[in-house]
Amino acid sequence: MQSITIVLLGIAGMLLGWFVYSKFIAARIFKLDDSFTTPAHELQDGKDYVPTNKVVLWGHHFTSVAGAAPIVGPAIAVYWGWVPAVLWVVLGTILFAGVHDMGALWASVRHKGKSMGALSESVIGKRSRALFMIVVFLVLLMVNAVFGVVIANSFVSQPTAVFPAWTAIAVALIIGQLLKRNFALIPLCMVGILVLYASVYAGSYIPLSLPESMFGLADTANWIIILFIYAAIASLLPVWMLLQPRDFINGMQLLVGLFLLYGAVFFAMPDITAPAFNTQTAMDTPSIIPLLFVTIACGAVSGFHGIVSSGTSSKQLNKETDVRFVGYLGAVGEGSLALITIVAVSGVALAASPQEWHEIYSHLGAGSVDAFITGGANLIQQGWGLPVEFSSTILAVMVVLFAGTTMDSGVRLQRYIIQEWGEIYNIKALKKGLVATFVAVGSCLLLAFGAGGASGSGGMIIWPLFGSTNQILASLTLLVVSVMLIKMKRPARYTLIPMLFVLVMAFFAGLIKLKEYWLAENYLLVFLDAIVLVVSVLVMLEAWSVIARFRRSESN
Structure with a gap:
């Protein structure tokens, strides 16, 4: 099959979702109202609560939730075959x-820009808040610790990406200052993009790297x-200064x-060499059900999105009707990235024949980011x-910048959670932004170096938990929204049905992993996995x- 068929059908489905389904949900279920005063206006402080143009906010939301996950997940899950991967991404x-x-x-x-953890108290109850926030903190800890390792490894393996990655930060700081002085957005961003790609070109000729050993640590550390x-530093700066423009x-x-990637598909029309359904999987390959639904998270549904939506994006929303543009269109953008990733790692751009493809994808976990960069670069060529x-x-810088923006937002969100704990338990020190940031970063570094030693790769130890934990968080987020709709006497099936599906798949995936960790005598992961599973049951x-x-009170 030609890859263009997959692309056309996938994009058609997502456009149908945007133009039809999202309009229905926005108008009939959430009933978005421009007369409602958003927290960005009600609590405006010039730092975290800032009314923001919906296009700029979409950029923040999109890149914060995307990270490397919509590339990594699909690039791994295609091992089971491109058909199930495409169906799960699109639907x-x-x-x-x-x-x-x-x-x-x-x-x-x-609810005044509250995080999903704090929000669960208002919607469900006080006990659910404490339980919910444990899962949220674990997900943020995993994301921040691991993305730090991912970026560091990319800098070491792709030194040509270092210069453009840091140049992007400098450009964003300049644009943030100019936007504050009412310079036009579009011209500034066009100049910013030109400078960024000029730095990508320059980076190809000026690779930068740290010494292999410095201060007794390796370059990665x-x-x-x-x-x-x-x-x-970035998490403490006002959002308009760096976060939004970056x-x-x-x-x-x-x-x-x-x-570039989609255009290359239309121009080259490459064939797919990966199997539609892989019947030559390794003996130890886990079942596609439920593991597919936790391997591809970002790009289909992800609990981390709920943290970003309720953590930073809700505090910057100018009008309530912007919810559809920022939230749903952000998901469509990420889905389109996941879809083209599947194409890049499934066609002749990566492997000239089915046999060569099977050699690259010899087991579950093979391929991943390297396969995307190789296949995508060949496809563009x-x-x-x-x-x-x-x-x-270009693609390496894209991965690094995405991981970097997710890490930026992730540390800020972790700081919010710690400050909320300070408010809940009346711990004055934790209410302060500087202290909360120090605790957030300190916990990530403690995991990175405490569990991983001098390499700083400790986050990778608990990363296997991310898939099921992240999807359980997605189901809990949908649960909170569903309870809120029920209390408002609105139809909740459009959130309840996805919630039940994701919960069942993630819960069974968690049980499968629990058995694996127990047999491997990895008792840290056994302990953490058990906590997540028990917490999810208690919140439910x-x-x-x-x-x-509520139903009983309604009937009386």
């Missing part, structure tokens, strides 16, 4: 991710420390990347004639109790 984007992201954003806006120092430029950069080396740098029981009480 998940339309029916799951878009509704989930819109719902989390809307619910938070309706030193990069991790530098990245967390940067993330700590994320918007990265969003525009992604659109350019998607244009075939379609546009750009040199493979330059195309590889709490929610069911609230719904039952």
Whole structure:
């Protein structure tokens, strides 16, 4: 089959979701209202609560939720075959991710920009808040610790990406200052994109790297420390100064990347060499059900999106009707990235024949980011004639910048959670932004170096938990939104059905992993996995109790 068929059908489905389904959900279920005063206006402080143009906010939201996950997950899951991967990405984007992201954003806006953890107390009850926030903190800890390692490894393996990655930060700071002085957005961003791609070209000729050993640590470990120092500073700056312009430029950069990749498919029309359904999997390959639905999270549905929606995006929403543009369209953008990733790692751009493809994908976990960069660069070369080396740098920078923006937002969100704990338990020190940031970064570095030693790769130890934990968080977010809709006497099936599906798949995946960790005698993962599973059950029981009480009061 030609890859263009997959692309046309996938994009058609997502456009149908955007133009039809999202309009229905926005108008009939969430009933978005421009007369509602959003937290960005009600609590405006010039730092975290800032009314923001919906296009700029979409850029922040999109790049914060995207990260490397919509590339990594699909690039791994294609091992089971491209058909199940494509179906889950497309249907998940339309029916799951878009509704989930819109719902989390809307619910938070309706509750003064509270995070989903704090929001669960208002909607379900006090006990659910403490349980919910444990899962949220674990997900943020995993994302921040691991993305620091991912970026550091990319800097070491792709030194040509270092210069453009840091140049993007400098450009964003300048644009943030100019936007504050009412310079026009579009011209500034066009200049910013040109400078970014000029730095990508320059980076191809000026690779930068740290010494292999410095201060008694390897180059990767030193990069991790530098990245967390940067993330700590970035998380304390007002959102208009760095976060918004950086994320918007990265969003525009992604659109350019998607244009190059999708355009290459239309020009080159490469064939698919990967199997539709892989019947030659290794003996130890786990079942596609439920593992497919936790391997591809971002790009189909992801609990981390709910953290971003209710953590930073809800505090910047100018009008409530912008929920649809920021939330649902953000999910469509991520789904389109996941879809083109599947094409890039499934066709002749990566492997000239089915046999060669099976050699690359010899087991579950093979391929991943390297396969995307290799396949994507070859695809761009075939379609546009750009040199493979330059195309590889473009895609490597795209991955690094995405991971970087997710890390920026992740540390800020972790700081919010810690400050909320300070408010809940009346711990004055934790209420302070500087202290909360220090605790957030300190916990990530403690995991990175405490569990991983001098390499700083400790986050990788608990990363296997991310898939099931992240999807359980998505189901809990949908649960909070569903209970809120039920209390408002609105139809809740559009959130309840996705919630039940994701919960069942994630819960069984968690049980499968629990057995694996136990047999491997990895008792840290056994302990953490068990906590997540027990917490999810307790929150569900709490929610069911609230719904039952509400139904009884309605009938009396």
